[in-house]
Amino acid sequence: xxxxxFTIIMPIEFLQNQQLLLIFASGIFIxxxxxxxxxxxxxxxxxxxxxxxxxxxxxxIGLALLINIDPIYGAAAFLLIAxxxxxxxxxxxxxxxxxxxxxxxxxxxxxxVLLVPNEELFESMFGNLFAIRFYDAIIIVITSIIIFVLTxxxxxxxxxSIAAPDLAKSIGAKPDxxxxxxxxxxxxxxxxxxxxxxxxxxxxxxxxxxxxxxxxSWSLKSFLSFSVILGILMTGLGVIIANAFNFPSGPAVILxxxxxxxxxxxxxxx
Amino acid sequence: MHHENxxxxxxxxxxxxxxxxxxxxISFSVDEGDVLAIIGPNGAGKTVLFRTLLGFIPxxxxxxxxxxxxxxxxxxxxxxxxxxxxxVKEFFILKSKNLFFKDKRLIESIFHELKAVGLNQSILNQQxxxxxxxxxxxxxxxxxxxxxxNVLLFDEPTAGIDLAGExxxxxxxxxxxxxxxxxxxxxxxxxxxxxxxADKVLCLNKEGICFGxxxxxxxxxxxxxxxxxxxxxxxxxx
Numbered sequence: 001x002x003x004x005x006f007t008i009i010m011p012i013e014f015l016q017n018q019q020l021l022l023i024f025a026s027g028i029f030i031x032x033x034x035x036x037x038x039x040x041x042x043x044x045x046x047x048x049x050x051x052x053x054x055x056x057x058x059x060x061i062g063l064a065l066l067i068n069i070d071p072i073y074g075a076a077a078f079l080l081i082a083x084x085x086x087x088x089x090x091x092x093x094x095x096x097x098x099x100x101x102x103x104x105x106x107x108x109x110x111x112x113v114l115l116v117p118n119e120e121l122f123e124s125m126f127g128n129l130f131a132i133r134f135y136d137a138i139i140i141v142i143t144s145i146i147i148f149v150l151t152x153x154x155x156x157x158x159x160x161s162i163a164a165p166d167l168a169k170s171i172g173a174k175p176d177x178x179x180x181x182x183x184x185x186x187x188x189x190x191x192x193x194x195x196x197x198x199x200x201x202x203x204x205x206x207x208x209x210x211x212x213x214x215x216x217s218w219s220l221k222s223f224l225s226f227s228v229i230l231g232i233l234m235t236g237l238g239v240i241i242a243n244a245f246n247f248p249s250g251p252a253v254i255l256x257x258x259x260x261x262x263x264x265x266x267x268x269x270x
Numbered sequence: 271m272h273h274e275n276x277x278x279x280x281x282x283x284x285x286x287x288x289x290x291x292x293x294x295x296i297s298f299s300v301d302e303g304d305v306l307a308i309i310g311p312n313g314a315g316k317t318v319l320f321r322t323l324l325g326f327i328p329x330x331x332x333x334x335x336x337x338x339x340x341x342x343x344x345x346x347x348x349x350x351x352x353x354x355x356x357x358v359k360e361f362f363i364l365k366s367k368n369l370f371f372k373d374k375r376l377i378e379s380i381f382h383e384l385k386a387v388g389l390n391q392s393i394l395n396q397q398x399x400x401x402x403x404x405x406x407x408x409x410x411x412x413x414x415x416x417x418x419x420n421v422l423l424f425d426e427p428t429a430g431i432d433l434a435g436e437x438x439x440x441x442x443x444x445x446x447x448x449x450x451x452x453x454x455x456x457x458x459x460x461x462x463x464x465x466x467x468a469d470k471v472l473c474l475n476k477e478g479i480c481f482g483x484x485x486x487x488x489x490x491x492x493x494x495x496x497x498x499x500x501x502x503x504x505x506x507x508x
Contacts, residue, residue, distance in 0.1 A: 043353040153369050160364040163349050163356060167413070169326055170343040171365060218397065219357045 020243060022137040023129050027196055027235040027253070029144035031205065033189040035231025036151055038206030039224050040182060042214065044162050049086065049097045051203035052105045054190045056082040058112025058199045061124045065117060071124070072136065075199070076191035078108070083187035087180045112199070127198035127250035129242055140192050147189050151182075158182050159220060196239075198250035208257035209234065212264035230260050277302045277339050277421060277453050278323070282331035285315070285322055292318050294477045295331075300470070302336075302420075305447060305454045307468035307484070309461070311497055314475045316457045317346065320423050323455070339421050342414030346425040348398065348406065358401070358409055359394040365416055376416075383412040387442060403427070407439055415446065422446070424456040440467060464488065 041050035057075035064074025082105065089100050116124050123131060132140070160168040161175035168175045186206070193202040213226035238253025245252075276299040283296040293315045300306050308316050322329050324343060335341075356364075362380045366373040384391060387408040393401070401409065407427065414422060424443065440463055447454050458464055464471050464484050471488050473479040473496050480487040480496075 045353065156364050156366065156369055159354070159356070159360075163354055163361070163364070164345065166321065166324070166326065166345050167343065170324055170341065214353065214355065217355050219355055219395075220360045223355045 019130070019134075022134060023132045023196070023243075024236065024239055026132050026137045026140045027239045027249075028232050029141045030189070030193040030196060031209070031231035031235035032228060033144040033147040033151070033185075034193055034202075034206045035209035035227045036148060036224065037182070037186045037189050038208075038231070039210040039213065039227040040151075040155075040158055040162065041186065041206060042210040043223075046097055047207050047211070049101050050186065050206050052101045053079065053082060053086075053187065054194070054199050054201075054203035055105050055109040055112070057191065057194050057202070058124060059108050059115050060112075061120075061194065061199065062112055062115025062117075065120060066115070070136075072139070072191060072194060075194040076188060079187035079191050080184060082108070083183040084180070087183050091176065123198070123248070124194075125198045125200045125250075126248040127194075127196050127201065127253075129196065129239065129249045131195040136195060143188065143192055147185050147192075151185055154178055154181055154185070155224070196249050197253055198248070201250035201254050204254045205231065205235065205257070208254065208261060212257070212261040215261075215264040215268040230257075230264075234260050275336060276300055277336045278455075279334045280323070280332060283319075283322065283333060284330045285318055285327055291476065293322070293329075293474075296472075296474070296478045298470075298472050298478065298481045300453060300455065302453055303447070303451050304469040305443075305456065305467055306470045306472060307464040308455065308457045308472045308474055309459070309464060309496070310474035310479075316474055317425055319474065320425055320455070320457065323423065335421075340419040341421045341423060342416075342419035344407075344410045344414045344422065344424045346427050348410065354398075356398045357394065358396055358398060361398055361409070362394075362413060362416065365413060379416055380412075383416050386415065386446065387412045388438075404439075408442070411439075411442065411446075415450075415452075418450065420451070421453045421455070424454060426456060426458050426460075443467070461488070461493070 038050060041047060056078050060074035060076070060078030061071040062074070064071045085104070086097055086100055089095060090097055112124075113121065157168065157173050157175075157178045160171075160173060161178050165175045168178075190202050190206065193205060197205050209231035210223075210227045212230050213223050216226050217223035234257035235253050237256040239249060241247060241256060242249040242252035278300040280299070281297045283293060284291065285293040296319065298306070308319065310316055318327065320343075321327050323333060324341065325333075359380070363373065363376065366376050368376075380394070381391060384393070389405065389408050389412065393405065393409070398406065398409070411422075411424075414424075422443075443454060443456070444467055446452055456463075456468070458468075465488075468484050470482060471484045472481050473488065473492060475496055480492045
């Protein structure tokens with residue numbers, strides 16, 4: 001019985017096909033880093049920033065295709081610059097981060113649509129399972145693990161900086177620096193998911209697990225754990241659905257995330 | 271010993287934001303073990319003074335802490351972000367110097383400080399957002415005195431604590447000051463507290479209006495200058 005169920009959700013071909021297995025593993029590790037960082041984005045009330053930041057990747061992908069390098073690098077460069085600019089502008093002016101992205105990041109989406117060749121545009125925006133090659137998978141898995149560990153090390157300082165910046169400063173922590181480190185890690189984790197999830201929807205992968213987890217959690221630890229677990233579940237399920245029905249992977253992952261979110265509503269403690 | 275080596279000395283301290291002067295020419299000193307009350311009307315720059323003393327804000331003039339000064343800070347409020355599901359225990363652990371691993375000694379100190387502020391250990395598993403104002407105040411004090419600083423900066427909340435609760439918070443501060451020889455700087459809104467507990471008082475309204483022992487420095491004339499006529503009666507009403 002259990003075996004039969006397993007065959008339905010995890011077709012044999014999936015396990016036998018090495019490429020699919022690699023894609024599946026990449027998805028899991030992308031979700032591991034992104035949903036962990038997304039948890040902090042949500043409690044910092046930056047969900048909109050997190051969501052739209054991924055749009056910045058599109059012109060990066062366009063330029064990378066133009067000069068014939070891997071789109072991941074173009075996306076990463078643009079995202080890191082955008083993350084740093086967000087930090088810098090927020091520090092220098094009194095503008096809230098969502099005002100910055102409202103004016104700036106949206107323009108990059110427009111630019112990206114012009115830069116990316118038509119035949120690549122759809123996949124750049126909504127992801128494609130088979131864009132992930134062996135070499136990509138290796139980079140994704142290793143980088144995700146590094147991002148995850150660095151975030152773990154940063155998380156106490158970051159939480160205190162979010163909860164009470166003055167208390168953080170009073171014990172000699174530097175909220176500004178932790179915030180910058182956090183934004184850069186976040187940008188990098190978004191870049192990793194660009195091929196699989198696409199530049200339009202990757203931001204949603206960072207936010208969705210966290211908002212669902214918030215409904216279920218009773219402490220910081222449970223919140224972060226649920227966020228990562230839900231991120232992995234929704235991405236895993238999304239990849240399987242995308243493969244089974246030949247859907248673009250980004251929408252499949254995000255829609256499966258919405259299912260988890262709706263379920264989480266029933267557990268919400270008032 | 272007195273006046274020879276104060277734990278804090280400020281001279282001609284001035285702070286401005288966007289060319290607007292918030293604090294002007296503040297000079298005072300605090301001796302070890304003393305309680306300094308800082309009073310003044312709303313917008314007088316009391317919290318700005320604290321944040322300047324803590325080194326958060328650029329300033330002109332001189333702020334000199336004695337080398338062995340270790341400061342614990344109790345802010346007026348914690349945060350408005352109820353999105354963060356922090357438990358009391360997790361909140362304490364954030365103070366750990368250890369960024370990732372368990373800090374056994376810190377956990378033992380947490381039990382010790384909870385007892386010192388009169389809270390039950392069962393509070394550790396509650397979420398911060400679910401605490402009452404009085405409980406949160408005590409948790410913040412416990413957080414500040416964790417790892418035994420010798421100076422406490424206490425920014426009293428303007429509202430939210432009833433009088434009975436307020437009274438015991440001061441008893442608690444007084445007890446900590448006696449037992450640990452803490453130097454306490456307290457922003458207060460209640461003149462009775464100043465007369466009862468403070469060794470020195472600093473009256474602030476952008477500039478320092480008075481400084482000294484409460485009974486000498488805080489004359490009716492000074493209070494009137496500080497708060498205006500109507501506030502004078504209000505402050506004496508209770």
